[in-house]
Amino acid sequence: MFTYLFIVQTLNGLQFGVLLFLIAAGLTLVFGVMNFINLAHGVQYMLGAYLAVMFYAMTGSMLLALVFALLASLAVGLFLEFVIFRHLYDRDHLDQVIATFGIILFLDQAVKYVWGAAPLSLPIPDMFSGSVVLMPGLIYPIWRLVIIGSGIAVALLLYVLVSRTRFGMLVRAGANNAPMVSALGVNIRRLFMIVFGFGTMLAGFAGIMIAPILSVQPGMGDTILILAFVVIVIGGIGSIRGTFIAALLIGLADTLGRSFAVDFLRLFMAPSPAQVVGPAIASMLIYLMMALVLYFRPTGLFPPKGR
Amino acid sequence: MMFVAFALFPIAATFGAEAYLIDLFRRIMIFAIAALALDLLVGYGALVSFGHAAFIGIGAYAVGILAASNVSDMIISLPLAIGAAALFAYLTGTICLRTRGVYFIMITLAFGQMAYFFAGSLAPYGGDDGLTLAMRSTLLGFAPFKHDLLFYYIVLGCLVGCYWLCRALVISRFGRVFRGARENPTRMAALGFDVFRYQLTAYTISGALGGLAGFLLANATDFVSPAYMSWHRSGELIVMIILGGIGNLNGAIVGTVAFLLLGEWLSDLTENWEMIFGPLLVVIILLARGGLLGLAAQMAAWYRRENILSVGDFIAAVGRYLRQLARRTIKSTLQTSRSRSRG
Numbered sequence: 173m174f175t176y177l178f179i180v181q182t183l184n185g186l187q188f189g190v191l192l193f194l195i196a197a198g199l200t201l202v203f204g205v206m207n208f209i210n211l212a213h214g215v216q217y218m219l220g221a222y223l224a225v226m227f228y229a230m231t232g233s234m235l236l237a238l239v240f241a242l243l244a245s246l247a248v249g250l251f252l253e254f255v256i257f258r259h260l261y262d263r264d265h266l267d268q269v270i271a272t273f274g275i276i277l278f279l280d281q282a283v284k285y286v287w288g289a290a291p292l293s294l295p296i297p298d299m300f301s302g303s304v305v306l307m308p309g310l311i312y313p314i315w316r317l318v319i320i321g322s323g324i325a326v327a328l329l330l331y332v333l334v335s336r337t338r339f340g341m342l343v344r345a346g347a348n349n350a351p352m353v354s355a356l357g358v359n360i361r362r363l364f365m366i367v368f369g370f371g372t373m374l375a376g377f378a379g380i381m382i383a384p385i386l387s388v389q390p391g392m393g394d395t396i397l398i399l400a401f402v403v404i405v406i407g408g409i410g411s412i413r414g415t416f417i418a419a420l421l422i423g424l425a426d427t428l429g430r431s432f433a434v435d436f437l438r439l440f441m442a443p444s445p446a447q448v449v450g451p452a453i454a455s456m457l458i459y460l461m462m463a464l465v466l467y468f469r470p471t472g473l474f475p476p477k478g479r
Numbered sequence: 480m481m482f483v484a485f486a487l488f489p490i491a492a493t494f495g496a497e498a499y500l501i502d503l504f505r506r507i508m509i510f511a512i513a514a515l516a517l518d519l520l521v522g523y524g525a526l527v528s529f530g531h532a533a534f535i536g537i538g539a540y541a542v543g544i545l546a547a548s549n550v551s552d553m554i555i556s557l558p559l560a561i562g563a564a565a566l567f568a569y570l571t572g573t574i575c576l577r578t579r580g581v582y583f584i585m586i587t588l589a590f591g592q593m594a595y596f597f598a599g600s601l602a603p604y605g606g607d608d609g610l611t612l613a614m615r616s617t618l619l620g621f622a623p624f625k626h627d628l629l630f631y632y633i634v635l636g637c638l639v640g641c642y643w644l645c646r647a648l649v650i651s652r653f654g655r656v657f658r659g660a661r662e663n664p665t666r667m668a669a670l671g672f673d674v675f676r677y678q679l680t681a682y683t684i685s686g687a688l689g690g691l692a693g694f695l696l697a698n699a700t701d702f703v704s705p706a707y708m709s710w711h712r713s714g715e716l717i718v719m720i721i722l723g724g725i726g727n728l729n730g731a732i733v734g735t736v737a738f739l740l741l742g743e744w745l746s747d748l749t750e751n752w753e754m755i756f757g758p759l760l761v762v763i764i765l766l767a768r769g770g771l772l773g774l775a776a777q778m779a780a781w782y783r784r785e786n787i788l789s790v791g792d793f794i795a796a797v798g799r800y801l802r803q804l805a806r807r808t809i810k811s812t813l814q815t816s817r818s819r820s821r822g
Contacts, residue, residue: 274759456597466585
C-alpha cells in the first residue's frame with residue numbers, strides 16, 4: 173500500500189514539477205536575457221486558464237480552445253510588452269517590480285470583474301478522461317500523465333531550440349551579455365519581444381493544461397509565481413537546464429513532503445506533536461531548500477557563465 | 480512638517496470627522512515605521528528585503544503569545560518583541576547577506592515564508608486563524624493604549640523617534656560606510672571596512688524597528704495572525720517605499736500615507752478599486768523617476784521652466800507637454816518598426 177501511495181505521489185510531484193517548469197522557463201528566459209523582473213508572469217498563467225475556459229465555452233472543443241487560448245495569451249503578452257514593459261527594460265529592478273505588481277492588481281481584479289469571483293472549471297477532454305492502470309492495483313488519471321508528457325516535450329523542444337538553433341544561440345548570448353549582442357548588429361529589441369512572447373505563451377500553456385484539474389480562480393497565479401521564482405533562483409537565473417532540474421526537485425519535494433512529513437516524523441516523535449510539526453515542515457520545506465542552496469551556492473545550482 | 484500634520488490631525492478629526500479616521504491614521508503611522516525600517520536597507524544599502532513583514536509578525540506574535548500567557552506589561556513585552564525580531568534578523572542576516580541582488584531578494588523571501596508557515600502551525604496560538612489579544616499592553620499598571628488619542632500620540636512619538644534614529648544613522652560614520660557599500664562593496668572592503676558586519680548591523684536594526692511596528696500593530700488591532708507575515712505584506716511595504724521615492728526617509732512616510740490612503744479612498748469609491756489602483760501604479764512608475772517625491776521635484780522644476788503663474792498657463796503648458804509626448808512616442812514607434820523591417 174505504501175509503495176503504491178509513494179509511486180502515485182511521486183507522479184503527482186513530477187506533474188507539479190513539470191507545471192512549475194512551464195511557468196519558470198519563460199520567467200528565467202525573460203529574466204536572464206532581458207534582465208527584467210516580471211511579476212506579472214503569474215497572472216499570465218491565470219489568464220491562460222481563463223481564456224481556455226472561455227474558448228471552450230464558445231467552441232465546445234478542447235483542441236480549438238487550446239489553440240485560441242494560446243494565441244490570445246500571446247497577443248496579451250505582446251500587447252503588454254508593447255505598451256508597458258518595453259519602457260521598463262532599462263529601468264531599475266525595483267521600478268519593474270512595482271509596475272508589474274500594478275499589473276497583477278489590475279488583472280486579478282479584472283478577471284474577477286469579467287468572469288466572477290467563483291471558481292470555474294474546465295472538463296478533461298473525452299479522449300484523455302478516466303484513469304489508466306499502471307500496475308495491478310495502481311490506477312492513475314490519464315490527464316496528469318498528459319501534462320507530464322507535454323511538459324517533457326516542451327523541455328526537449330526548448331533544449332533543441334536553445335542549444336541547436338541560431339535563435340537559441342542569440343538567446344544564450346543575450347543572457348551572457350546583451351549589450352555586446354546588440355553591438356554585433358542583432359536587433360535586440362526584436363529578440364526581446366520574441367523571447368517575451370514565447371515566455372508568455374508557455375505560462376499560458378501551463379494555465380491551459382492545469383485548468384481541468386484545478387479550479388480556475390482569481391489569484392491562482394500569485395502563489396505559483398512565488399514558487400516559480402524559487403525554482404529559477406535555485407536553478408540559476410537564465411539556465412533552462414537548471415530550471416528544469418530545480419522545477420522537478422521542488423515539485424517532488426513539495427508533494428512528497430506534504431504527503432509523508434507527518435508519517436516520517438512519527439518515526440522518531442510522539443504522534444501528536446508530529447501532527448502539528450509535520451504540516452509546518454512540509455510547507456517550509458522548499459524555502460528551506462532554497463535557503464540551503466543559496467547558502468552554499470549563492471548564484472544557484474547552474475549559474476550562467478560569463479557574469 | 481509632516482509630523483506637525485500628523486499631530487494636528489486628531490484635533491481636526493474631533494470637529495466632525497469620524498473616529499475611524501484616527502484608527503486609520505494610527506495604522507498608517509505604524510506601517511510608516513516599518514517602511515522607514517525597510518527604506519534604511521533598500522534605499523541606503525541596496526539590500527532589497529522581500530521578507531520584512533516577518534519582523535512585524537514576530538513583534539506582533541511576541542505580544543500575542545505573552546498576552547495569552549497573561550503577561551501584558553510592556554516592560555517585558557516591548558523588549559521581547561523588539562529583541563525577538565532583532566534576533567531573527569541577526570540570524571537570517573548572517574545567511575542572507577552572503578548573496579547579492581536578486582538572490583538576496585529571494586532568500587529574504589524564503590525566510591519570510593518560513594516565519595509565515597511557522598506562525599500558521601502554532602496551533603496553541605490559533606494557527607492559521609490567528610489569535611485575539613486578550614488585553615492590550617500595560618505599563619506598570621497603567622493602560623496607555625486604552626485611550627485612543629493617547630495611543631495615537633504614542634505611535635506618533637514612536638514614528639518621530641524612528642525617523643530621527645534612521646536619520647542619525649544615515650548621516651553618521653556608520654551610515655557613510657553603509658551607503659558606500661551600496662555604491663561599491665569591493666571598494667569599501669579595500670578601504671579596510673568589514674562590509675558584511677556593517678550590513679548585518681543595519682539589517683538587525685531594521686528588523687528591530689520592524690518588531691516595534693509589530694508590537695504597536697498587535698495592540699492597535701487587538702489581533703495577531705500569520706497574514707501579517709505573508710509575502711503580500713512584504714511586497715506592499717516595498718511598493719510603499721518605491722511609491723514615495725527610495726533613499727529618502729521622507730519618501731518612505733509619504734509613500735505609506737499615499738498607498739494606504741489611496742487604497743482606502745478607492746475601495747470606498749468602488750468595489751473594483753484595484754482596477755484603478757493597479758494602472759495608477761504603472762503610470763506613476765512610467766512617468767516619475769524617484770517615486771512621488773521625484774514627481775513633485777519634477778513638477779516644481781517644470782513649473783519654473785514653463786513659468787506657470789495662472790490656471791491658463793498651466794493648461795497651455797500641459798497641452799505643450801502632451802504634444803511633445805505624442806510626437807516622441809510616434810517617432811520612437813516608427814523607429815522600432817523601421818529597424819524591425821531592416822533586421
